[in-house]
Amino acid sequence: MMRLRAQVLKDIRQFFSARAVLEVETPLLGNSCGTDPQLDFFTTDFCLPPLQQGLFLQTSPEFAMKRLLAAGSGSIYQIGKAFRNGESGRFHNPEFTLLEWYQVGFTLPQLMDEIAELMTVLFAGRKDLSPTQRTSYQEVFQLYTGLNPLEFSCQDYCAYARYNDLSEAIDICGIDHGLWLDFIFSHRVQPNLGENAVCMVYDYPSCQSSLARVNECNPEVTDRVEIFINGIELGNGYYELIDSQEQSRRFDEEIVVRQQRKRPVTVKDKHLVAALESGLPECSGMAIGLDRLLMLMTNSATINEVLNFPVHRA
């Protein structure tokens, strides 16, 4: 397992080096953190008497990497640790390894082509995969549930839940469209995605993404892609939002949601907003969980099998 991990890291570096994408490092400890209401972060205290300051362990390197992009770095990638509080389970360890990359000038379809190529390279000789599948969120949601994910009809969603042994969803989700989509997608759609193949789902509903750009032709969806293999979520990518005002507005919205849900408070990343103001180049970015990738390559049932020291033994 240790050897496989080392070999996969080497293959990834070779892949990006051949494409002239620069490897970078960004801080794990930062002054601020993502505002996504679904993510909880770890905080630490930086003590340098008389100074004492709270710092955040990063939930993803996204913001720091975007600052590099705005500063003119060109296309970059990073392999590093990310930290998410409160996440532990068969597919979750609170500390995990993330591959994140940004291609300047790429649109979402171009990024998807590159993801497919990377997956082919990484799985070659390790596991035979069927050809890559591509489908829109709406298509695949309708296929497995008969529901339209872009139009929220509480009545239809409740009826679906009742007939499909998910009636607890009615209480849990209420009239929250995004929550309904999370619930039904993760219970009835995701398990079917990518049977021994990479399945890319694109055009996520607008209520489901905070950093993706709204699609030019259809404002109901965003330029976001997720990839799945054997029903396991492997990664997420965006045609990145570059409008600093729009981004600042979304951060403010998310901070309000965090306060309403009584989640730990966070501050807006001023550096990122400033970087976006100075101009982020048109780009697409993708993040892939490498531990889950190793799980799939080795048919492991739990993430603990691919980690040297899972959190309870760390």
Added chain:
Amino acid sequence: MASYSTNEFKAGLKVMLDNDPCAIIENEFVKPGKGQAFNRVKIRNLKTGRVIERTFKSGDSLEGADVVDVAMQYLYNDGEFRHFMVPDTFEQYQCDEKSIGDTSKWLKDQDSCTVTLWNDAPLAVSPPNFVELAIVETDPGVRGDTSGGGGKPAVLETGAVVRVPLFVQQGEVIKVDTRTGEYISRVKE
């Protein structure tokens, strides 16, 4: 009773769900990278034995259920109830046929078993994994037969019917695995 959060749902934990006592079998953390975290939980209803799947929002909690397993001795059947006693305290409990269910066919007077109590009332009875019971009725054996072959049905003193090898005779005591209902061996008196 204490209440337990989804993070504490471990296999075997007893909780109250829809006013029934239940045992957690499996708890899976489900979280889309950019979405709400859920816990998909497999639960056995201890009253009906039925297993259901139920999803909770991560962090939600359930009331604990006062359910304990107690080793007891089976005393007798009065026609309506079966009576059990805790050997240490001589405390007695009575169970109706419903809560005993299939277990009744393995229960012999004086034998020990496990009684599950909910709020100090019997909820279920489980027999030991192995019991030794006498055969009250079976066809005569065929001479020269060994333990191989198909076997024949035998009625035991508690009413259970078990397949036994052809050489086993009426009146003999045999050892049976109650989980599978299979014959294990003869027991030498």
